Amino acid sequence: AASATKSVMSSGKKTPATLSSDSVINFARGDPTMYHSYWSKLGDRCTMVIPGNDLMSYFSDAGNLCWFLMPELDHAVRRLHRVVGNAVADDDRFIVVGTGSTQLFQALLYALSSPDEPEPISVVAAAPFYSSYPEETEFLRSGLYKWAGDAYSFDKDGPYIEVVTSPNNPDGAIREAVVNREGGKLVYDLAYYWPQYTPITHRADYDVMLFTFSKATGHAGSRIGWAIVKNKEVATKMVKFIELSSIGVSKESQLRAAKILGVISDDCQDSGPNKEETLFEYGQRLLSERWERLREVVERNGVFSLPKYPQDYCNFSGKYTDPSPAFAWLRSKEGLNCDNLLREHNIVTRGGTTFGVGSKYTRISMLSPDEEFNLFLERLSAIKGTGKGNC
Numbered sequence: 570a571a572s573a574t575k576s577v578m579s580s581g582k583k584t585p586a587t588l589s590s591d592s593v594i595n596f597a598r599g600d601p602t603m604y605h606s607y608w609s610k611l612g613d614r615c616t617m618v619i620p621g622n623d624l625m626s627y628f629s630d631a632g633n634l635c636w637f638l639m640p641e642l643d644h645a646v647r648r649l650h651r652v653v654g655n656a657v658a659d660d661d662r663f664i665v666v667g668t669g670s671t672q673l674f675q676a677l678l679y680a681l682s683s684p685d686e687p688e689p690i691s692v693v694a695a696a697p698f699y700s701s702y703p704e705e706t707e708f709l710r711s712g713l714y715k716w717a718g719d720a721y722s723f724d725k726d727g728p729y730i731e732v733v734t735s736p737n738n739p740d741g742a743i744r745e746a747v748v749n750r751e752g753g754k755l756v757y758d759l760a761y762y763w764p765q766y767t768p769i770t771h772r773a774d775y776d777v778m779l780f781t782f783s784k785a786t787g788h789a790g791s792r793i794g795w796a797i798v799k800n801k802e803v804a805t806k807m808v809k810f811i812e813l814s815s816i817g818v819s820k821e822s823q824l825r826a827a828k829i830l831g832v833i834s835d836d837c838q839d840s841g842p843n844k845e846e847t848l849f850e851y852g853q854r855l856l857s858e859r860w861e862r863l864r865e866v867v868e869r870n871g872v873f874s875l876p877k878y879p880q881d882y883c884n885f886s887g888k889y890t891d892p893s894p895a896f897a898w899l900r901s902k903e904g905l906n907c908d909n910l911l912r913e914h915n916i917v918t919r920g921g922t923t924f925g926v927g928s929k930y931t932r933i934s935m936l937s938p939d940e941e942f943n944l945f946l947e948r949l950s951a952i953k954g955t956g957k958g959n960c
């Protein structure tokens with residue numbers, strides 16, 4: 570049974586054929602396998618054939634500042650942001666492609682720090698924060714930057730980097746910078762600022778913005794992310810970092826991403842009579858159904874609580890929509906260790922302490938295949954409280 574889950578994690582090709590009643594279901598990772606069913610419906614529209622003699626050079630666009638960025642991806646990214654209206658990606662902004670936005674985050678730590686500073690620059694994010702930020706910042710024990718924890722309690726003078734994740738991973742909150750002091754450099758991680766997760770209320774126009782193919786479309790395995798950067802020096806340093814860490818980014822992946830992003834833009838702009846459901850409509854429909862069912866179960870069993878999200882006007886869809894975040898941030902009302910409690914019921918989640926808060930919280934991915942999500946709800950509804958401290 571556990572191997573059924575494993576086969577999903579490793580191949581990402583199909584939903585598990587059988588999940589037995591005692592199989593462990595893993596909701597700890599944010600693997601966006603939910604989208605598989607959408608792309609299956611599109612048949613061959615995204616299929617690519619790459620001849621053996623194609624894409625062989627290291628170089629993609631030697632004249633461009635980001636010389637390993639395929640012009641096709643550059644074009645597709647800027648077009649999609651124009652179509653969706655979620656970020657300004659005009660021609661005067663630099664696009665830097667990375668092997669996932671994970672690589673770009675590290676490139677930014679390098680680009681926004683300086684060897685001339687007397688001590689490493691502090692890196693902060695408001696808790697609860699995405700658990701990879703502290704890990705990636707601390708991993709190499711760099712002399713250039715260091716993790717300084719929760720932005721809410723950061724009070725050190727001097728330069729700092731604040732990562733603002735909006736909507737936030739893990740709790741789905743819409744966020745702004747919290748430190749707001751001189752010498753601050755802001756990185757906006759907008760991995761989830763897409764219409765299936767949240768109403769698009771404005772065109773983001775920050776100095777540095779990160780996006781990822783993984784969460785926009787579900788193609789996490791292609792490992793493509795992009796940064797939109799205003800400052801040329803920052804972009805140049807990021808390119809240098811990627812040059813040294815991987816001499817660029819897979820061209821096959823870039824072309825596949827360009828093709829798929831192009832198909833999404835085409836579909837969003839299609840106003841014909843046979844218009845199909847777009848990726849964003851599909852994602853929004855599925856996620857809001859899941860959120861509704863999850864809220865029903867949580868309300869019925871009374872053991873947990875979930876954050877509430879205000880409805881807002883979405884400029885992209887032209888209507889008021891409810892946010893439907895990619896993760897559920899579950900809190901035990903009785904103050905119990907939420908992750909342990911769910912593990913007892915064969916549900917693996919990621920506990921609050923990895924996100925810089927207490928263990929009464931845990932994070933659950935909402936992007937799993939249907940069968941796993943259904944089993945999760947079934948198990949969740951069977952959990953009973955102890956009756957102590959229930960309020």
Ligand code: PMP
Pocket residue numbers: 599668669670671672699734738758760780781782783789792793794
């Ligand atoms: N930022 C956030 C907020 C994320 O949730 C994730 C993926 N979990 C990433 C960055 C990394 O994405 P990628 O797959 O592009 O490395």
